[in-house]
Amino acid sequence: MAPDVLTALAAACRAHERLRFDYTTHAGDAVRREVEPYRLVTWGRRWYLLAFDLDRADWRTFRVDRLTPRVPTGPRFTPRDLPDGDVADYVSGRVSAAAWRYRARVTVHAPAEVVADRISAAVGTVEAVDAGTCVLHTGADTVETLAVHLGLLNVDFVVTEPPELVAHLRTLAARYAAATS
Numbered sequence: 001m002a003p004d005v006l007t008a009l010a011a012a013c014r015a016h017e018r019l020r021f022d023y024t025t026h027a028g029d030a031v032r033r034e035v036e037p038y039r040l041v042t043w044g045r046r047w048y049l050l051a052f053d054l055d056r057a058d059w060r061t062f063r064v065d066r067l068t069p070r071v072p073t074g075p076r077f078t079p080r081d082l083p084d085g086d087v088a089d090y091v092s093g094r095v096s097a098a099a100w101r102y103r104a105r106v107t108v109h110a111p112a113e114v115v116a117d118r119i120s121a122a123v124g125t126v127e128a129v130d131a132g133t134c135v136l137h138t139g140a141d142t143v144e145t146l147a148v149h150l151g152l153l154n155v156d157f158v159v160t161e162p163p164e165l166v167a168h169l170r171t172l173a174a175r176y177a178a179a180t181s
Helices: 003-015 087-099 112-118 143-152 163-179
Strands: 019-024 030-043 046-053 058-063 067-070 102-108 124-130 133-140 157-159
Touching: 003 030, 003 046, 003 067, 030 058, 102 143, 102 163, 112 124, 112 133, 133 143, 143 163, 157 163
Parallel strands: none
Antiparallel strands: 019 030, 019 067, 030 046, 046 058, 102 133, 102 157, 124 133
């Protein structure tokens, strides 16, 4: 990571100046972005820029090692309110979700607050359904990792997709049943 890139990004964040940069997407495409930079965040041994993307009219995270700032910076702006109060949690949730190979929507038979206390933003997000049920939106690179996360919740849950996770959980259930007979 070039220190001059971090310095330029930090300066634009501090001065509330629009930033233009060339960016290489996750798919390897070269694009140009114009953003209102908010903050630099380190997560998973990488630096990320949290910014409001003016073309997409939404908050985005950008890997700093994939961007090249263009100079000069743009006009000053008034910072927007973040969609979530905790910047680090917001970035880690967006970054990890973008990298997941497998995604699952899990109905959990426990209050949303209980489930949210047992996971980090890097594991997923929790949505309340009613006082005793919630939906966990989660993912991982492997179904084995997903199964571990779900097992660590220590509450009842129902998984309907992805089919690979359903099959893996059935295999585990049979294995555990055989281990205790």
